[in-house]
Amino acid sequence: MSKITIPDATATYLDNLRQDIVFQETLRNQTLTYHTTWGLFSPKGIDEGSRLLLDHLEVGEADNTLDLGCGYGPLGLTLARLAPQGTSILVDKDFVAIDYSQKNAQINGITNTEIFLSNGFSQIGDRRFDLIVSNLPAKTGKELYYLYFYDALVRMNPGARFYVVTISGLRKFIQKAFIEVFGNYKKLKQGATYTVAMAKVPE
Template sequence: MNLLPDNLDEDKLQWLEGLRQDLLIETSLRGQPLRFHTTWGLFSPKQIDEGSRLLLDHIEIASDQDSADLGCGYGPLGLTLARLAPQGHHCLLDKDFVAVEYSRKNARLNRLDNVEVLLSNGFDQLDGRRFGRIVSNLPAKTGKEQYYLYFYEALARLEPGGRFYVVTINGLREFIKRSFKEVFGNYSKLKQGRSYTVSLACKD
């Protein structure tokens, strides 16, 4: 169904139709060649954002560990972990159905069959499974109530000894430090870059 106005000239129509086409990112993440289809309206559609790259550089994961990517977008974090841990099972979660569609598409594009992508608000569509690693590129404009829901849910979903890695804008680093100590009882700052900070909490 064409929902565009009837009075647009041909050049404008062609331009708008071009915006409907997928964007393609071909890149290397943690030494792994990966391809991603993206679209306007998803976070960082033209390139892998600096925060995600910084986070991936500081995640430790064994080849058989399971992971969850909270707020996966089109999948750069979760799909990279799926490539790094081929014997693990990797769950990508997002509350945006477009993000879920593109993560599924990108899992197929990269021939990753150890991946499950779910439309989920936080972890609410998961069963009782637990993970060795949970990762998230946390949104900058979410209320503290939502952050706390994510953090307590992540604590419940981690295996004993599991790790929760997040990247945030630097302006949130003190809040992350306080809330991780409150929720998990521990906090580590792994890296503070020019714009982003990578933080870690562990489940005892």
């Protein structure tokens, strides 16, 4: 069997694709450097939904936060900067995402984080939170959303907030589910593509 060879120009192109994508972004007045790679969500820059979510959430300096489905870390690492007296937990079910979140935390000198592989809340243990955020994937069954919402509810402190951003086509479902699970729903921003919503645990 003859050996397959790749032309030099193609090999060089592929080598370039394997290099980290590196960019700098400022979110909520926090400028961070991000390393990403192909295959992660929005690898060339922060997506519109994450920006919208960060622009419309409230966070206290001592809040313990959770980024559910963190990708390479823009939400959770920004929260770590905004809540320096708290701990920011970042979880994702994709080990590549976790590798890059850990890398980005180290590159930016962010130490008040815990970042680990978890299918939803499965590896979170008994940690409790003041703030949970998630850029919910659009092509996930509603069953998974309910698992996320109820698993969040039992881990939230009194007065804790759960913020999500979704495609606007899911806004009616999110409203129904939040009222069912948390007993309340607040739409914070609806754009042409994305909607940011919040539910709050009674104090």
